[in-house]
Amino acid sequence: RQVKMSQYCKATDPTQQDIQQMLACQVHIGTRNLNSHMSRYMWKRRADGIYLTDLHKTWQKLVLAARMIAAVENKSDVCVISSRPWGQRAVLKFAHYTGATAISGRFTPGTFTNQIQEKFMEPRLLVLTDPRTDHQALKESSYAN
Numbered sequence: 001r002q003v004k005m006s007q008y009c010k011a012t013d014p015t016q017q018d019i020q021q022m023l024a025c026q027v028h029i030g031t032r033n034l035n036s037h038m039s040r041y042m043w044k045r046r047a048d049g050i051y052l053t054d055l056h057k058t059w060q061k062l063v064l065a066a067r068m069i070a071a072v073e074n075k076s077d078v079c080v081i082s083s084r085p086w087g088q089r090a091v092l093k094f095a096h097y098t099g100a101t102a103i104s105g106r107f108t109p110g111t112f113t114n115q116i117q118e119k120f121m122e123p124r125l126l127v128l129t130d131p132r133t134d135h136q137a138l139k140e141s142s143y144a145n
Contacts, residue, residue, distance in 0.1 A: 014059040018059065019055055022059075028053050028055055029050060030050060034051050041053055041054055041057050041058070078127065079102075079121065080127040081102075081107060081126070081127070081134050082103075082128070082129035082134070083104075083106060083130075083134055091104045091129065103137070107137045112141055112143070126138070126141045
């Protein structure tokens, strides 16, 4: 029998209020395009062609991300990046409330690899809003030890 992460600890299960807040924020609304890698997270497709995400799987991934972020002792070692316009405000707010380092807008190549650069940093955890647009940061982080 395979144990799912939400079944491991009942305290991490979403409450009815959590699901209602996610619905109110329209977290479940996707797009008309479905990536093959995202198909396992989709619940169903509406009549107008919009895909809806499974809120329980979304909750499991949120709990997993929260556990990884909480495991980092120094919160300034967490770097959150968004070059997309609709993720920049979220990145700045997240960094403000958690003490993480935010990079919103264009990611300067060499930030993680060029030690001569003024804004050089070595984050322990990297959080991206979109791996496609933030591919430079993802590639550079793979070079770190």
